[in-house]
Amino acid sequence: MQSSESSYRRGLVEVADGVHAYLQPDGSWGWSNAGLMVADGESLLVDTLFDLRLTAEMLEAMTPLIQTDPIGTVVNTHANGDHCYGNQLVDGPGVRFVASEAATKEMDEVPPALLAAVMDSAPEGPLGTWLTHAFGPFAFDGIEVPPVTDTFSGRASLTMGDRQVDLYEVGPAHTGGDVMVHLPDAGILFTGDILFIGGTPIMWAGPSSNWIAACNLIATLAPEVVIPGHGPLTDVAGAGEVGEYLRFVRAEVEPRVKAGQDPVAAAREIDLMVHGTKFGAWTDRERLIVTVHAMWREMDPTYVPPDIVGLLSAMAEDFARIGRPTA
Numbered sequence: 001m002q003s004s005e006s007s008y009r010r011g012l013v014e015v016a017d018g019v020h021a022y023l024q025p026d027g028s029w030g031w032s033n034a035g036l037m038v039a040d041g042e043s044l045l046v047d048t049l050f051d052l053r054l055t056a057e058m059l060e061a062m063t064p065l066i067q068t069d070p071i072g073t074v075v076n077t078h079a080n081g082d083h084c085y086g087n088q089l090v091d092g093p094g095v096r097f098v099a100s101e102a103a104t105k106e107m108d109e110v111p112p113a114l115l116a117a118v119m120d121s122a123p124e125g126p127l128g129t130w131l132t133h134a135f136g137p138f139a140f141d142g143i144e145v146p147p148v149t150d151t152f153s154g155r156a157s158l159t160m161g162d163r164q165v166d167l168y169e170v171g172p173a174h175t176g177g178d179v180m181v182h183l184p185d186a187g188i189l190f191t192g193d194i195l196f197i198g199g200t201p202i203m204w205a206g207p208s209s210n211w212i213a214a215c216n217l218i219a220t221l222a223p224e225v226v227i228p229g230h231g232p233l234t235d236v237a238g239a240g241e242v243g244e245y246l247r248f249v250r251a252e253v254e255p256r257v258k259a260g261q262d263p264v265a266a267a268r269e270i271d272l273m274v275h276g277t278k279f280g281a282w283t284d285r286e287r288l289i290v291t292v293h294a295m296w297r298e299m300d301p302t303y304v305p306p307d308i309v310g311l312l313s314a315m316a317e318d319f320a321r322i323g324r325p326t327a
């Protein structure tokens with residue numbers, strides 16, 4: 001079993017022959033994982049990191065592995081910056097950037113300059129405190145994400161050397177265009193943010209049914225080692241827990257939508273219930289409010305959730321109330 005916490009250290013860990021995960025504890029806001037598959041003549045990178053310094057550090061650690069088989073293909077699992085803002089450091093002649101068509105559209109919607117501007121103008125009070133907590137460790141200046149060169153929808157396969165790489169678009173779920181990367185010969189699956197391990201999942205897009213289906217697909221693919229978007233290495237059991245969390249929250253949201261409750265008040269009630277379960281020990285519990293708003297919209301199509309600043313402010317208020325769990 002590869003999922004032990006003892007392997008959860010910053011840096012590269014070999015998970016199969018020629019396949020490496022790059023892990024960044026503690027997996028909270030912005031601390032994402034990435035991966036590398038070395039094939040004959042060309043390597044595949046799954047995701048870059050949230051800023052240029054972190055991505056450069058990762059590429060430095062990978063140098064001995066990619067000297068003779070340079071990175072020729074980058075797959076970005078989705079559009080969130082902690083999975084693609086370092087892309088420019090891998091760019092070069094002939095390098096392919098692969099993402100789903102939906103993720104490619106989303107990448108243009110939240111440019112790094114926007115995040116840099118939000119951080120520069122972070123107000124006093126809960127929102128400023130939370131922004132510093134979540135995004136303060138990262139530097140968003142100088143980032144220019146190069147264009148995606150290869151898009152797809154549904155499923156796609158890449159052949160690299162004698163290895164096959166299967167791409168599964170499972171979004172919209174966490175974001176609009178989530179993709180999982182399966183290496184069938186190695187029994188390895190990179191899930192992007194379909195899996196947060198030890199941290200609370202956040203559903204920006206939904207519907208939750210797609211995300212739960214993605215968790216079920218992980219069980220069907222039956223990989224030996226699963227590299228989540230955030231948190232330690234896991235396996236199909238980790239996917240089971242995320243699916244269970246989403247079903248739990250959905251079952252709490254549904255009667256509250258039917259009762260015509262206020263979503264913010266409903267989220268507070270649900271958070272108290274989450275607190276009493278094993279999910280209450282996960283980090284970043286404030287993400288629940290975003291998931292509740294997204295589920296509300298899927299159950300009541302007339303409901304218009306707050307915009308991104310409204311959602312960030314709601315999380316900031318919850319963070320001020322809940323704080324970091326002690327677990």
Ligand SMILES: [Zn+2]
Nearest residue numbers: 032082193229
């Ligand atoms: Zn992420």
